[in-house]
Amino acid sequence: MHRAAAWLMGACVVTAAVLYVPQFAEAVGRRELVVRVHEICGVLLPVPVLLGLASRAFRADLGRLNRFHPYDRTWLRTALRREREPRPSGKFNAGQKLYAGWIAGAALVMLGTGLLMWFTHLAPIGVRIGSTFVHDWLSLAVGIVIAGHVWMAIGDPVARRGMRTGSVDRPWAKREHPLWEPESDAAPAGEDE
Amino acid sequence: MGRRLVLGMLGLGVAGVASARYVQGGLESFLGAAADKDPTGLTSLLPNGGGFRYYSVTSSVPDRSAADYRLTVDGLVTRPATYTLDALRALPQTRLVRDVQCVTGWRVPGTPFAGVQLSRLLDAAGVRPGAGAVRFTCFDGAYSESLTLEQARRDDVLIALSMQDKPVSHAHGGPVRLYVAPMYFYKSAKWLSGITVTQKVERGFWEERGYDIDAWVGRSNGREDHPTS
Structure with a gap:
């Protein structure tokens, strides 16, 4: 639960840094791929919480x-x-x-x-x-x-x-x-x- | 109480979206002024801290120096040509100072670009009848752009050798980049290596991915920015 959310959040933060900080952007490039990873991780972020609701x-x-x-x-x-x-x-x-x-x-x-x-x-x-x-x-x-x-x-x-x-x-x-x-x-x- | 906190954040978010157009201008001019006096460069990490953002669509871009840089002009022309950096420098230079507007929202005011007018290279090559467009390719191996022949002949479209009165740096697409003053900045292809005259407009890298081909600032891509040229 916490681990899944933490990984997704971590991925969002790392890809955000790559998209945002020019030095990282220059080092990584591949803008389309990074954007896609950021989008997917962002959308999945609430999923662990929603799944957790099944647990008392x-x-x-x-x-x-x-x-x-x-x-x-x-x-x-x-x-x-x-x-x-x-x-x-x-x-x-x-x-x-x-x-x-x-x-x-x-x-x-x-x-x-x-x-x-x-x-x-x-x-x-x-x-x-x-x-x-x-x-x-x-x-x-x-x-x-x-x-x-x-x-x-x-x-x-x-x-x-x-x-x-x-x-x-x-x-x-x-x-x-x-x-x-x-x-x-x-x-x-x-x-x- | 915890629920109220969550809802409070949501409310703040909506308020932020609604008020952004009023807050953003003031914040940008304040941060721009702060960035001018900031020796640490930390302000450049803040959102809208002024300045350019680096976008590249490939993982790495080779370096080209004055020695190994070449710009080819071919396609529907009578005299195909290859230019070295020195040959481009020897041609008459045009300097323009306009705002740069990116389609993602950032804008850099009053940026000087200088270089050779594209129309001059087209005239030198002799455009053949039936030609209708110009395609640009780049030595990053992936990026491409297109303009109609009419757009390409405008006097505010440059093969830029300098930007901000310095030679175009590698990060900004040096040694030679395209500069299409009246359009969103994705049209100003970096690391320019090829100019091909074609019959019809072929879609470029971002146009394949949904961006407008005729990318006039303020009149395309669903945006209402103030025109740059």
Whole structure:
């Protein structure tokens, strides 16, 4: 799930860089092929999420990501002040919830504007210019935010193992996500991605 | 709340598409000014940071120097010819300063091009009766372009040897490129190596892929840009 989305997103970012940065464009050339790969990966990007909806655990996680509790405000305040404590969180902390919502929305906007740029007959010229504008600038923001996402993951080997194997050890969970256990009592438990 | 975030992004996206035509102009002039003073070159990585974007349809393009560059003129002509770079330089040069408009949206204002008028080479070769078009081929091995004979004889169509008052660099299609001032920039084929006079217009590389053949800026490809020439 996460891996498929990550590969597709990675391919979008790499091909975008090749299309966009003159030095890379000069080194790679083959503009038609790169455009095609970018288009296909972009269109496939929502597919892993849609497939995931078939899984009850996945839907439960979406519910967790969607729900902001009062303690999430505390977590964000602590994080913004760059303090360590207190950072109360369930299975997903407030930062992860914000990231999930933002990147999902951004991906949909990139998909919509990208389709308008791809199938030029769908919209009049004004809308297409606007789409190119949004696609260009949002791609920059998405690139920066994804770099941040990867940076956080690099700093947390246990979380990475959790994404790979589907489970994390209890002391880590108690320390980083103290409200996870009570949350699981209320909602159906689901540990896989 | 998370759902609101997703919908909020979607709303911002729609607002961005709708407001782009008002925001973009200001942003472009601001970034253009910033890029002039930017020693790091980082602004060139920003969208619409001003300047040209490099497009090539092949994986690599060979280098041609003054020593091994050749431009051939053939087809429906009475005197086929081959020009070296020096021979082209020896002909009368014409300099034009116009905006460059790409069909993908970017525009570079006031770019000088200089070179030999195409009509001069056609006259020297002697176009035979029955000819109606000119086909251009490139030493990247893939790109091609076409103009009607009438378009090719315009005085703002150049065999360009210099761009921005410097010899055309390899990245910009040097040592010799076509420059069709009034049309979208894909008509200005880079790495020009062959001029063939033909009976009818044959579609070029991008025209095979859906672009207009008569690519007047502002009057083709579904775009409404301000004309460049």
